[in-house]
Amino acid sequence: MTLSLRAAALAAALMLAAALPAQQDAAAVFAEANQLFREGNELLAVDPEGAATRYRGAALRYETLTDDHGIVNSKLHYNLANAHFRLDDVGRSVLNYRKALRLDPLDRNARRNLEYARSVRQDRFEESGGSAVLSTLLFWHLDVSLPVRLRVFAGFWVLFWAGLLLRLLGRPWVPGEVTVAAGLVAALLLSSVCFDAWQAGASAHGVIVAPQTVARQGDGHSYEPAFEEPLHAGSEFRLVEERPGWYRVELPDGRLCWLPAADAELVL
DSSP, X not given: OOHHHHHHHHHHHHHHHHHHHHHHHHHHHHHHHHHHHHHHHHHTTTOHXXXXXXXXXXXXXXXXXXXXXXXXXXXXXHHHHHHHHHTTOHHHHHHHHHHHHHHOTTOHHHHHHHHHXXXXXXXXXXXXXXXXXXXXXXXXXXXXXXXXXXXXXXHHHHHHHHHHHHHHTTOTTSOHHHHHHHHHHHHHHHHHHHHHHHHHHHSOEEEEOSSXXXXXXXXXXXXXXXXXXXXXXXXXXEEEEEEXXXXXXXXXXXXXXEEEGGGEEEEO
């Protein structure tokens, strides 16, 4: 082995040796956070304050893993969301459930918990007339979860190719209309899944994490409020524009406003 190869091997060994303690520390922190969360669940009925202390400890340790260790995975954000939800922090629970789903769109537990967290937040947004009609026509895309759409797509995809193959083999008893219909349904579902993937990457979304915030007509506290009532934790938005300290956002009902960046976090 040449001197340069020996030096490279030694450097790689030293880097690996340095990385191992960090990984072990992260695993220990994760295990400790999980233990605190379980203890909180056990105390919740008999000692709510003690349970809250443990949930806060769990959340702090999960956040140490995301912020200090730079660990990003769906399970970590799912656990962090659960801890925040137990602490009645709807904003950060919605935020982290969405982060978990961004990393693992097929996580049914995260999707179910997200819908429940959304159901207890304070703000309600009414869709405009056009959006309501579109939601009715595209209910299968908007209301049916991604895992279900993927499973149904797989079924119709197999049905399409099976029907096509049988007809090519001279089996006239397989109706051509069924094969064509299966192909069309599979194509629609595939388009729906691809659109979700494109939308997730095309624009940033976010969640209000402050207990409440005043939406403004411009990017400064000197601007008039955009609405009569403040917005509250857990409300979601699509990011339209970003300026120092401020986000211009579109709310679910289509209204536009400016929010202090300190009161919201993006789903990245």
